[in-house]
Amino acid sequence: MCGIVAVHDPVSATGPDLDLGRAMLDRIGHRGPDGRGERAVGPTWLGHVRLAIVDLDAGDQPLGPADDHWAVVNGEIYNHRELRTVSGLHFASATDSDSEAALAAAVAGDLEALADLRGMYAFVVAHPDGRVTAVRDPLGVKPLYWARVDGATYFASELVAFDPAMRTRVEEFPPGHRWTPEEGLVRFRSLHVPSTQITDRDAALTQIRETLITAVRRRMMADVPVGVFLSGGLDSSLVAAIMASFADEVPGPVHSFAAGTAGSSDLIAARRVAEHLGLEHHERVYDADEVVSVLPDVVASIESYEPSLVRSAVPNYLLAEATAPVVKVVLTGEGADELFAGYAHFRDIVDAPDLREALIDGVSGLHNLNLQRCDRVTMAHGLEARVPFLDRDLVGLAGRLPIEWLLPGELGQEKAILREAFTGWLPDDLLWRPKEQFGDGSGTADVMLERAAELAPEDDWADQRVSRLAAPRSREELAYQRMFADHLAGIDQRVLGRFATA
Structure with a gap:
């Protein structure tokens, strides 16, 4: 379990903005108190903060070099040992980290290889030829957000990682999808698959x-x-x-x-x-x-x-x-x-x-x-x-x-x-x-x-509205909106979608 950041900038003559990437990683340092790593791979910069749970000694990230493919992974792949022996995937690195299964599946480039991963995960892989791959598990157990700005693509585990200037461009990365610049978003596994009903x-x-x-x-x-x-x-x-x-x-x-x-x-x-x-x-x-x-x-x-x-x-x-x-x-x-x-x-x-x-x-x-x-x-x-x-x-x-x-x-x-x-x-x-x-x-x-009245004591709370957010449905919600806006300046209702209003 970790926090990840990636910056893919194939258009800049100077490559990805390392200082911006590091600042993004700083904002989610709480996700990984056990270690921090980064690596530039062509037009892509990868950043990682680690919570060490599996392969404590050799599982640091970015993970590689798998034939010069590098990955930052957030989550756990529970069937990684099985995949090492029966999947036919190429495990090029020399660790026992479960994250290697994610890297191997991405390198294979096969949607079925991604579908075989069992667990919770969000990861980004930088390939030696300048390509990049981003993946999120089918349920979205692990978070991933992205923003595309002026030809560059930014990824992070939490909204707060993104620079306030780009927060209006942030979107949630959809669960169960793989993204590459060449193919765009492609679903690799459906969450609900029709099957025969049990009768006994x-x-x-x-x-x-x-x-x-x-x-x-x-x-x-x-x-x-x-x-x-x-x-x-x-x-x-x-x-x-x-x-x-x-x-x-x-x-x-x-x-x-x-x-x-x-x-x-x-x-x-x-x-x-x-x-x-x-x-x-x-x-x-x-x-x-x-x-x-x-x-x-x-x-x-x-x-x-x-x-x-x-x-x-x-x-x-x-x-x-x-x-x-x-x-x-x-x-x-x-x-x-x-x-x-x-x-x-x-x-x-x-x-x-x-x-x-x-x-x-x-x-x-x-x-x-x-x-x-x-x-x-x-x-x-x-x-x-x-x-x-x-x-x-x-x-x-x-x-x-x-x-x-x-x-x-x-x-x-x-x-x-x-x-x-x-x-x-x-x-x-x-x-x-x-x-x-x-x-x-x-x-x-x-x-x-x-204590709701203390949180937002105005008598006219129903007429209050926090900029960019939906009209509050209660005095309590108004109080939380104000706290939210203090933390995430620039985030609007379009970015939040249903998870702020369900």
Whole structure:
């Protein structure tokens, strides 16, 4: 996990602007506290800040020379060892870094080679003949932004990296695409692939359980201790239970981390789960004053002002801050609600095709919402978050389930089929605990509502508007917009798209 910057300038007689590239990299230094590297390759400059997790000694970047091809990679390729032996890709470098699989796939130039990469990634490769390749994973788990200005193309992991003068030109790089100057954007893998529906419910329960177990074990790959963000809800508790069952596969004990206001339901439930599983548990308890004081940092880190995203980001941010000194990698429960219809608003959709479409839209839009929040609040503290529910196989499996199996069961409980699949893995009262939004269960939402008037006290808040941003929908949103504008001068609503207004 890292931060990357690239400048590709084939038109300037003096080559890429190294000082500009270095300034961009400075702005995202928080993403890589363990190292920094750069390399100029013809018309391309590559910059990288590293969070060392795999191949600690030899995994520095830019990665190369692979026959003089060089790469900067952000993310993890979970099947890199398999690809070394069965893919036919040429691994020219002499490291054990998982990022070599990304470099090898880009050098091959084959869309199928990119499609075979399993993991979360965004990377840029500079080729010896002056070409450049940029790639982002199909779900957009890892961020990538770009701007094209006067014949040059700039890439970075976060919006803040870009010089204020070019921020009106910044766009989100689309998930599941490869870009080269010669071919432009080309999709290399679709997120949702039509396939045969499962008809045997017992078989489905087995497949759900086995697929999630495999996804969690893949994401336990690390040369450093790992942990889990544990809210006490179903999704993170299942991840924790699987990690506890395979604890011998990671260095040291499995650590769990929970956050909330004193006495909040999340803290109580997480404590019980951790005790049941024998995890090494850590808590971050905070009060209303801490929530309000940290808000500008939270809004700046998530690069969004959407109120529900901010509310859920506050406990995540404080939790990541407390987690980073203990471990470098955490697994989370992101994505389960989109796959298995966990949100309350899905209950209002009575037509099966409409619900299916809503679930597809939910998964497809995660890169602008919860995945953005998850990446930013963790990387603000040099911490890597991994999302096993969004494993390719589990996303595909969820799409094969009959839609009626995703509706509340006899107990009226959301995600009933996921709960059934893991019967016996947790005490029943925890396995069937009703869902709460993270901001609610942690007690943060109550604090935010209480203090909203202090955040934007003007009586005429509805007439207020921050330049370039959408009209605020509430006093709370106006306050976050002002914090956002202080951090990202020049960013407009066109650049933000739906991830600021969903």
